[in-house]
Amino acid sequence: MPNSNAKLRRSPRGGQEAGRRELVSRSLQSAEHCLEDQDYGTAYAHYLLVLNLAPELKTSVKETFQFTLFKWAEELDSLARIQDLFNCYEQALELYPNDEVICNSMGEHLFRMGFRDEAAGYFHKAVKLNPDFADAKENFYRVANWLVERWHFIMLNDAKRNLTYLKAIENAVRSGCKSVLDIGTGTGILSMFAKKAGASSVYACELSKTMYELACDVVTANNMEREIKLLHLKSLDIEIPKHIPERVSLVVTETVDAGLFGEGIVESLIHAWEHLLLQPKAKNQDGSTEDCGRVIPSSATIFGMAVECKEIRRHHRVETQEVAGVLLPNSVQFFSPTYAFAGSEETVEPYTTEKLSRIPGGYKPLTEPFQVMTVDFNNLQELKSLAGRKPWKLSQPVTEGGMLDAVVVWFVLQLDDEHALSTSPSEETCWEQAVYPVQGLSDYSVKAGDTVIMEVCCQDCYLKIQKISFSTSECGMDCSDGDDMLSLGNEAELCNALASLQTTSKQDGEGQVCVLESTEIALLNNAPYHRCFKAAMGKVLSSLNPSKDLQSMDVDGHGSGVNLQEDQNKSSIDVVPDPLYILDVSEGFSILPIIAGKLGPVKAYSSVEKEQHQAVLNIISEANHFPKETLEFWLSHLEDENVVLQRPKSDKLWSIIILDVIETSGLIQQEVMEKAAISRCLLHSGGKIFPQYVLVYGMLVESQSLLLESAVQGTEPTLGFNIAPFINQFKVPVRVYLDLSTLPCVPLSKPAELLRLDLMNPLLNSSSREVKVQICKSGQVTAIPFWYHLHLDEEHSLNTSDEFSHWKQAAVVLDEPIQVQVGDELVLEVQHHKSNISITVKQ
Secondary structure: OHHHHHHHHHHHHHHHHHHHHHHHHHHHHHHHHHHHOOOHHHHHHHHHHHHHHOHHHHHHHHHHHHHHHHHHHHHHHHOOOHHHHHHHHHHHHHHOOOOHHHHHHHHHHHHHOOOHHHHHHHHHHHHHHOOOOHHHHHHHHHHHHHHOOOHHHHHHOOHHHHHHHHHHHHHHHHOOOOEEEEEOOOOOHHHHHHHHHOOOEEEEEOOOHHHHHHHHHHHHHOOOOOOEEEEOOOHHHOOOOOOOOOOEOEEEEOOOOOOOOOOOHHHHHHHHHHHOEOOEOOOOOOOOOOOOEEEEOOEEEEEEEEEEOHHHHHHHOOOOOEEOOEEOOOOEEEEOOOOOOOOOOOOOOOOEEEOHHHOOOOOEEOOOOEEEEEEEOOOHHHHHHHHHOOOEEEEEEOOOOEEOOEEEEEEEEEOOOOOEEEOOOOOOOOOOEEEEEOOOOOOOEEOOOOEEEEEEEEEOOEEEEEEEEEEOHHHOOOOOOOOOOOOOOHHHHHHHHHHHHHHOOHHHOOOEEEEOOHHHHHHHOOHHHHHHHHHHHHHHHHHHOOOOOHHHHOOOOOOOOOOHHHHHHHHHHOOOOOOEEEEEOOOOOOOHHHHHHOOOOEEEEEOOOOHHHHHHHHHHHHHOOOOHHHEEEHHHHOOOOOOOOOOOOOOOOEEEEEOOOEOOOOOEOOOHHHHHHHHHHOEEEEEEEEOOEEEEEEOOEEOHHHHHHHOOOOOOOOOOOOOHHHHHHHOOOEEEEEOOOOOOOEEOEOOEEEEEEEOOOHHHOOOEEEEEEEEOOOEEEEEEEEEEEEEOOOOOEEEOOOOOOOOOEEEEEEEEEEEEOOOOEEEEEEEEEOOEEEEEEEO
8 A cells, every 4th residue: 555655646746747748849849830930929938938847958959049039039129029028038048047149149139229338248248158259259349449438548547647636636635625525436546546545435426337337346356345435326316315424525526528528527516516515615714624625626727729630621621522523512511510500409519539649640730729718616606607608709819821620629627736637739648639620611711810719608518619710810800818809990890790701601601501420521522532433333334334435424514525414315216225223332421323323324322311411412413413313312212221232123133232341440340241242142244342352451560559548557557556457358459440640659560461351252251361471670569450452343442541531440459569570470360250350469
C-alpha cells in the first residue's frame, strides 16, 4: 500500500509535466505557423509562453525569438502603439537580461522617440556585454555626443579655468559662506571645490539624468558622497525644506554659453535669490558674510566687435545669383536661422558659435572692441529688469574698411573681486565666441569712418543683437556713447535716412523668404560642387540620349543655345522622346534637379520636404523658364515615405540617382551602401548613381588639441580630483565637425588612400583593409584625420576638404599616442561598418 500510495501521489506531477511538454510543443508549432503567415504579434505571444514554461529552451529559440520580437516591434511602432512596444522589450529583457542585441534594439527605439538618456543606458549596456558589437558601439558613440557634450572634456582639461573657480570659491568660504548650492553641477567639480574649501553643507542639482548619474559616481569615487547631496532636479524645482533644509549662503554656477545667457542663468538666479539664497550683503555692511547670500560668478561684462569673415559669410549669405547656369531670382531671399524676423514669435537661438582663433581664412576686425552691456548676478532687481528692458541701440565707428559679415561677442566673467575668466578670441580659452551674422542688407561694404548700428535686447533667455546695419561717413552722423543715439539735426537725419536706403533690409520688399541651415547656404555657395554635378549629369544624359545635343538644351540666360520651350515646340511635330528620369535624394535643400532639368528632356524629382523649400524651387524653375512638368517633388508621389527608393513609374527606371553619401559632420551617412544596393536595381542600362564611388583619405598627425577635446587627461587639469575615468566612458573615438585647414596639428605623414566605397560595383568593396603609411616627420601620432574624394565618374570628383566645401572633416583619436621616427612605417587597419569608419594602428 505505501508503494501504491506513493505512485498515486507522483501521478499528478507526471501528468503536469506531460501537459507542460504538450503545451510547449503546440505553442512552438503555432509560433512557427504564425511566422509563416507574418502574424508576428501572435507568434511573439506563443514564444513568451514557451520561454516561461520551458526556460531550458532559451538558447535554442533565442535567434527566432529575437527575429519575432524585432518584427513585432516594427509593427507596433508603425501603429504608434508605443507603450505596447516598450512592454514587449521589457518582457524580452526579463527573459534575456544580458542579450546585447535586444538591449541595442531597445535603445534604437528609445532614441528615435527622443529618449536619449534612456537610449544611452541600453547602448552602453550592450557595449559592456559585447565590446565587439559594432552596431551598439556606433549607436553609443552617436548618442554620447548628445548626452555628454564635447565641451565638458575641453573645460575639464582647462586647468586655468578650474583653478580660477577653486580660488574664488575658497575666498567665499573663508569669508563665511558655509552652505553652498551648485546649480547645473555637471560632473560635480565645483561642488567638490566647495567641500575642499571647507563648506559645511554642499548641495548640487543636475537636470540631465546621464550627467546626474555621472556626478554620483564621481563624488563617490572622491569619497564625498556623504558630504555632497546631489539632486536630479532643475534648480527652479528645488523647494525648502523638501530638497534642502534652509537657504544657502553661496550659489556657484557655470550655466553660461557663448552668448552668456543661453543656458538660462538669469532665470535660475532670479529663482535662487527669491527662494534658495540668503539675502545679499548690504553695501555698507562690514565684516563676515556668514548670514548673507552671494553668487559666483558675481558679474559679467559683454563685449562685441564687427568683423569681416569669409567663412561666416559663405555660411549665412547666398553670394551668387547664378549656380551652374541656374538663375536665382531676386524675388527669393535666403536667410540662415539666426536672422531675427520682425514680429516672429518663434524662439530661435539668435547666434551661432565659432572659435574665431581657428576659423578658416581668419577674420578682420572692422571696429574696436566695444562694451555691449554689464550684468550684476548679485543684484536681484537688475536681473529681473533684464527681460523687461526695452531694446537699446548701439553704434560703433568703423576703423578699417571691409565687408560687414558679423558682430562677434564674448564676455569677461568676474567670479569675485580678484578672479575673472575671459572668453575673448585673443585669449587661450576653452570657450567659443557668439557670432551674429549680418543678413538682409543690400550692401555690406563699409569703410573707415562709417558707423555700425545695432539693436540689443535680452529676450527669451538670449542676448539678441539684431537690426545690424551701417550709416556712411558722408552723413557725418554723431553716435552717442549711451544706450541710444543722440537726437540728430534735420540735415543729419536726412543723411541718415538716405544712408538707410542703401542698408535697409530686403525683407521690407515683397518676395519669397527661404530659411536655410547654414550648411545649406554654404552648399549653394559651393560653385565647384554644382559645376561638377552639371558636367557629370550631362555626360550620362548624352550617353543615354545621343540623338539630342544636350548642350543646346542648356538655357543659361546668356543668349547661347536654344530656348527649351521653343525647342520643344519645334519638335512637337516629331515623336516626343520619353524623358529621362532623375531622382535627387540629397538631404536638405538642393537645386541639382533644376540643374538636371536644363540639360535636356528630363523629368527631375526633388526629395525636399519643407513646403517653403518646395515653393522656392518652383519659383527658381519658373525664373529659368521650365515647363511645370520638368520638376516634381518625389515625396508627394510616395504612399510610404519610409520607402524613398522605388521606380519613378511601374514601367520606368531611373537614369540618375543622387545619393547623400557624406554627412556635413564628416561621417559617412548611415546605411549608404544598403541604399546603393537598392538604387542599382532601379537604374536602367547605362544609368548611374552619383557619386559612383568614394575614396577615403587620411594622414597621421600629432595634435594636442584633439587629445584635450576628446578625453580628460588624468587628474592634473582637474586639480587632483578623480573625474577622468567616469566622463571618459563617454569619449568617442571619432571627432567630427573639424576644419582640417586650421586644426592645430603637425602632419607626420603624407595623405594616403585608406578605403574605397564603390556604389556602382560592390565587388570592388572591402569592409576592411590594411594600409601601410610612411612616416615623414618624427613625433607622436595622436590622431588620424580623414576626408573623402567623391567621384561622380572618372573625370569629375569633389574633395570634401577643399576651401569651398560645405562638408567638415573628422578624425580618429588614438587611445594612446605612438612615438614614431622619420622612415618608420605604420600599418593601419581600416574598417567600415554602416556609417562608422574605424582606424587602428597595428603594432
